[in-house]
Amino acid sequence: MTETTLSDELDDARALEQRSERAAAYADGPDGHDHHATNTGISNPKLAMWVFLGSECLLFGGLISTFLLYKHNNQAGGPTPHELYDIELTSISSFVLLMSSLTMVLAVSAIQRGEHSRLRLWLATTAILGATFIAGQVYEFQVFVKEGLGFTTNAAGSAFFALTGFHGVHVSLGIVMLLSALVLSLAGRIPQARAEAVEIVGLYWHFVDVVWVLIFTVVYLIP
Amino acid sequence: MTDATITEPEATEHHDDGHGHASDVLYMKVAAGLAVLTGMEVAWPYLIDDGPVLMFPLLIVMAIKFVIIAAFFMHLKFDSKILSRVFYSGLGLAVGVYIIALLTFRVFEGQV
Numbered sequence: 001m002t003e004t005t006l007s008d009e010l011d012d013a014r015a016l017e018q019r020s021e022r023a024a025a026y027a028d029g030p031d032g033h034d035h036h037a038t039n040t041g042i043s044n045p046k047l048a049m050w051v052f053l054g055s056e057c058l059l060f061g062g063l064i065s066t067f068l069l070y071k072h073n074n075q076a077g078g079p080t081p082h083e084l085y086d087i088e089l090t091s092i093s094s095f096v097l098l099m100s101s102l103t104m105v106l107a108v109s110a111i112q113r114g115e116h117s118r119l120r121l122w123l124a125t126t127a128i129l130g131a132t133f134i135a136g137q138v139y140e141f142q143v144f145v146k147e148g149l150g151f152t153t154n155a156a157g158s159a160f161f162a163l164t165g166f167h168g169v170h171v172s173l174g175i176v177m178l179l180s181a182l183v184l185s186l187a188g189r190i191p192q193a194r195a196e197a198v199e200i201v202g203l204y205w206h207f208v209d210v211v212w213v214l215i216f217t218v219v220y221l222i223p
Numbered sequence: 224m225t226d227a228t229i230t231e232p233e234a235t236e237h238h239d240d241g242h243g244h245a246s247d248v249l250y251m252k253v254a255a256g257l258a259v260l261t262g263m264e265v266a267w268p269y270l271i272d273d274g275p276v277l278m279f280p281l282l283i284v285m286a287i288k289f290v291i292i293a294a295f296f297m298h299l300k301f302d303s304k305i306l307s308r309v310f311y312s313g314l315g316l317a318v319g320v321y322i323i324a325l326l327t328f329r330v331f332e333g334q335v
Contacts, residue, residue, distance in 0.1 A: 042303050048310070054310050
């Protein structure tokens, strides 16, 4: 009985030791990912970003729903956003943002291979494409205001500016994150082992793009 | 396939944890597909005036684009399933809650 207990304890100790070794090997993985030994096998920052993005779905869901409720409401006077849309301009903006997702994923891919110059090139390109999208949005807002639709003109205008404005703020924050990553990379503070940091910035950027896919269809294309 | 080959940009990268990310060429193909879908989306309202025939294909293409971006660019296809569950749970909750809210306000009357 005593021998059996000792044998069991020895087996448990061996299993624990093997698990620790596996965890340590996983954390130091040479594959360009900054792995951490967590219960899920996913690093905490990455999981946190995904949880944050899941919660962002609720935020944008609320804003899109509000727009759908009020998009025809111009009882206070003034035009509705639908009367002022420039679909050609917005289509070009959407295409630009879509391509920025490609350059972002290429940046992540580059750092995972340890190609720092390519990382910087793709990060800068993504930031420029994002800035181009924001420039288009600012131009659109200016045209709307000139045509008599401001934030407080009517309920439809408020809902439209709140939704697209919130998205614009998200894109702007994304650009700040991209430029920060670029500066850190130039300072040599993003080694290949920290590729996951760029991947997390990328997740945020792709989310901003994917939300625009919804907004473009629901707000602009469906009358 | 040698080790040297697997580090090339064109190769699919597999990691020790069983995860793999797509190659750059695949990302470009996905982006080209998304651009084509966007072009179809933009053209559709010029071909169809209004009603469900206009709306449903647009919503379907929108959903396809959403899933493609999430799967390939956000790596959900290659990463742990837990991440897909976390993200799609939030999305499903949002869609459910707001569809119910919009139905309460009869937003879809006359459209579906």
